[in-house]
Amino acid sequence: MKTKTLVILIIGVMLASCSATHILTNDNTQRYLPNETKNIEVFSTSKIDREYVIIGDVVSRVEDFNGANASVKYLKKEAAKIGADGIINLRLSIERGYIGNGVEAKGTAVKYIN
Incomplete structure (x- = not known):
């Protein structure tokens, strides 16, 4: 019984992975x-083929068994919230x-200028 409970607990911890996201914007x-x-x-660079204005920095962290793709997914989600x-x-x-x-992803959220 103890072994079964331990296995269920370990699987639960693995499935309920931790993640955190942050948005750092200028008040102005x-x-x-x-x-x-x-x-x-x-x-991965600031030299892109479009003009832009910087909105702020975004950061996300997820457990490493979810991988870098999950961290970037959360990063995009937070950037989308601020437009x-x-x-x-x-x-x-x-x-x-x-x-x-864990895998941490950091980047600068930007808004394109027409």
């Missing part, structure tokens, strides 16, 4: 209508946690 930043997550473009069209300067890193490692 103009507010934009939310965007759809699927429309957010992600770039971003894209994320530039994407940076991924492995962070140490209490239970295990």
Whole structure:
């Protein structure tokens, strides 16, 4: 019985992965209508072929068994909430946690200028 309970507990912890997201914006930043997550473009550089204004920085962290894709997914979700069209300067890193490692994604949310 104890073994069965332990196995269920371990599986529950693995399925209920932890994630955290943060948005850091300037108080003087103009507010934009939310965007759809699927429309957010992600770039690893700030040199893209469109003009843009910076809205703010976005950060997400997920447990590493979910992988970098999950961390970027949460990053795009947060950027969409503040009306971003894209994320530039994407940076991924492995962070140490209490239970295990996590993947942290950081980037700068931007709004395209026509």
